[in-house]
Each structure stands twice: as C-alpha cells, then as structure tokens.
Amino acid sequence: MSCPSYTLGIETSCDETAVAILEGETTLVANFVYSQAELHARYGGVVPEVASRNHLRMLPYLIRETLTHAGISINQLSLVAATYGPGLVGPLLVGLSHGKGIAFGLDVPFIGVNHLEGHIFANRLGEPADRGSPPFMALVVSGGHTSLVAVPEYGEYQVVGATVDDAAGEALDKMGKMLGIAYPAGPAIDRLAYRGDHTAIRFPRPMEAAPGFDFSFAGLKTAVLYHLRKYPNEKPEDVAASFLASVVSVLVKKSIDATRRYRFERLVVVGGVAANCHLREALVPCGTEHGIKVFFPSLKLCTDNAAMIAAAGAFHFLHEGKSDPLSLAPAPSLGL
Numbered sequence: 001m002s003c004p005s006y007t008l009g010i011e012t013s014c015d016e017t018a019v020a021i022l023e024g025e026t027t028l029v030a031n032f033v034y035s036q037a038e039l040h041a042r043y044g045g046v047v048p049e050v051a052s053r054n055h056l057r058m059l060p061y062l063i064r065e066t067l068t069h070a071g072i073s074i075n076q077l078s079l080v081a082a083t084y085g086p087g088l089v090g091p092l093l094v095g096l097s098h099g100k101g102i103a104f105g106l107d108v109p110f111i112g113v114n115h116l117e118g119h120i121f122a123n124r125l126g127e128p129a130d131r132g133s134p135p136f137m138a139l140v141v142s143g144g145h146t147s148l149v150a151v152p153e154y155g156e157y158q159v160v161g162a163t164v165d166d167a168a169g170e171a172l173d174k175m176g177k178m179l180g181i182a183y184p185a186g187p188a189i190d191r192l193a194y195r196g197d198h199t200a201i202r203f204p205r206p207m208e209a210a211p212g213f214d215f216s217f218a219g220l221k222t223a224v225l226y227h228l229r230k231y232p233n234e235k236p237e238d239v240a241a242s243f244l245a246s247v248v249s250v251l252v253k254k255s256i257d258a259t260r261r262y263r264f265e266r267l268v269v270v271g272g273v274a275a276n277c278h279l280r281e282a283l284v285p286c287g288t289e290h291g292i293k294v295f296f297p298s299l300k301l302c303t304d305n306a307a308m309i310a311a312a313g314a315f316h317f318l319h320e321g322k323s324d325p326l327s328l329a330p331a332p333s334l335g336l
C-alpha cells in the first residue's frame with residue numbers, strides 16, 4: 001500500500017472544531033483549531049446543541065482555510081480521517097458527515113478514528129522523530145477521560161486503570177466553577193496555582209494508596225466544596241495550588257507505578273491535562289528517578305486537535321490497509 005500523500009483530519013467530538021492536513025504519517029502541514037469555549041462559558045459547560053450548530057457553521061470555512069494554508073488543492077487529498085467517537089453525538093455527526101462527503105466527492109478512502117487513540121498519536125507528531133514509539137504506558141488525561149493504557153504496539157491497547165467517576169480535567173473545571181473561573185478552568189488554574197501555597201490546604205489524595213491503577217476525582221471536588229463553605233475567604237490561589245497538588249500527586253504516583261509494573265521504559269502523557277505545567281514538572285524528575293522517560297506532546301497537541309486524528313487515520317490506512325464504509329455511525333461511548 002502506498003503512503004497517503006495528504007490526509008485530511010477532522011475533529012468535532014466536543015467543543016473544538018479542528019481541521020488538519022498531514023503529509024505522510026507524521027509531517028504536519030496545517031493545523032487549525034477553532035475553540036468554542038467562549039460560547040459555552042456562560043453556561044458553565046458544553047451545550048451539545050450549541051456545539052453542533054457551531055461546528056456546522058465553522059467547519060466548511062476551516063477546511064478551506066486549512067487547505068489554503070497547506071498550499072494544496074482539495075483534489076490532492078488521498079485520505080479523509082474523522083473522529084467517530086467517543087464524544088457528543090450531534091457534534092460527532094457534523095464532523096463525520098463532512099468527512100464522508102469529502103471522501104465520497106473525491107473518491108478517496110474514509111477512515112473513522114477513535115478520539116482516545118487520536119490523543120495517543122498526538123505524541124507521534126514532533127521532534128525527536130522516535131518520541132512516540134511503543135512500547136509505552138500512556139496516561140490519557142483530559143476533560144472526559146483519565147486512563148492508563150498499556151501500548152505494546154500502535155493499535156493494541158490494554159486499559160489497566162481508569163477513573164471510576166470524574167475525569168481529572170472535569171474535576172478541575174468543576175472546581176474552577178466554585179472559584180468563579182470560566183469554563184474550561186484548567187489553564188487558568190494552572191497559572192493561578194503558581195501564585196499560591198500548595199501546602200496551605202491538605203486535600204485528600206483519592207485512591208493514591210489503593211492497589212491497582214484506577215482513579216477517583218469526584219470526592220476531591222466535594223472536599224473543595226465543603227472547605228469553601230467553611231472558609232469562604234480562603235485565597236483562591238491557595239485552593240488552586242492545593243487542589244492541583246492533590247491531582248498531580250495521584251496522577252504521578254499511579255502512572256509511574258503502572259509503567260514500572262508493566263515494565264515499560266517510556267511513559268507518554270496525552271490529553272488536555274497533559275498541558276498542565278505542574279504535572280509536567282513533577283512527572284519528568286519522578287520518571288528519571290525510576291529510569292522512565294516521560295514524553296508529552298507539544299502544548300497545542302495536548303488539547304483537542306485534528307492533527308492527532310489525521311495521524312491515527314494515516315497509520316491504520318498505511319499499515320493495515322484499513323478504511324471504513326460511509327455507513328460508519330457515530331459511537332458516543334466508544335472505548336479503547
């Protein structure tokens with residue numbers, strides 16, 4: 001099978017409308033993300049119907065812009081990859097339908113991509129070229145998921161642990177709401193925490209000492225709620241720093257333990273929360289201490305984007321000759 005020269009990637013599983021063009025398997029030629037976050041901020045979270053309508057409004061424009069920026073014509077595309085799950089069904093349908101329509105019109109293959117696998121492929125883009133090579137343990141940590149995934153090969157995934165309730169990003173967003181920080185609160189909490197004292201409040205470190213590799217963040221969020229009721233004048237920066245210290249401590253402990261238990265030498269951290277500076281600063285030295293190399297995608301490729309979707313699609317097409325029928329339906333609850 002010859003290498004697809006240009007893959008168009010489309011991502012619309014939540015509130016980011018994203019389009020990218022990849023040359024071959026790893027050369028990113030254009031990558032655009034339109035974040036709807038501001039539109040949803042006033043509701044305190046993503047409103048599916050608002051997201052669908054805005055994907056529909058933005059996607060054709062964004063595809064044209066991406067092609068222009070890449071300096072190629074639409075006829076040069078040789079593969080179309082779009083996220084088909086997990087995510088919100090309406091938003092997924094918009095991206096999937098656009099992708100299928102373009103593939104049908106151009107008579108090129110279409111492939112549906114699992115968003116979670118896409119996050120893992122984000123680490124394959126960028127320097128050094130061998131950064132993402134399996135085998136490795138992956139920590140997929142975002143607004144919708146927190147999982148530890150053993151990756152012996154691309155395409156082979158064993159989930160060894162996952163959150164039993166809220167995802168880490170979801171807990172950060174909900175905690176931010178309590179402090180009056182607009183959705184999504186993760187980046188603002190990241191910055192705020194640098195000004196606070198992370199030892200000011202001793203929040204629990206849920207499941208840190210429990211055997212196994214599962215997580216739980218819902219109780220931590222409740223602990224903040226009770227703390228703020230009792231101490232309404234607590235400094236927001238101290239709350240942010242202390243909360244983040246708990247989240248980071250649990251993520252570091254579980255992911256290093258899992259990497260060691262499964263005897264991997266690499267840990268790959270992906271998803272929106274992988275952009276967190278405190279997590280990055282804590283994980284790297286801890287990995288080094290245990291002979292584990294820790295990799296993160298560039299900040300732009302941690303949060304939702306279509307470059308990672310194109311990368312996963314191109315990989316499966318090239319190595320497995322895989323493509324999907326145009327009848328492929330959205331899969332809102334898709335797992336790895």
Ligand code: KG4
Nearest residue numbers: 142143144169184186272273275276303304
């Ligand atoms: O991967 P992503 O863009 O979407 C999902 O697939 O969920 O992740 C979004 C999540 C949000 O919860 C957001 O608050 C969080 O990632 N996030 C961060 C940072 N940047 C984004 N959390 C902590 N620190 C950051 N710098």
Ligand code: ZN
Nearest residue numbers: 119142303304
């Ligand atoms: Zn995501």
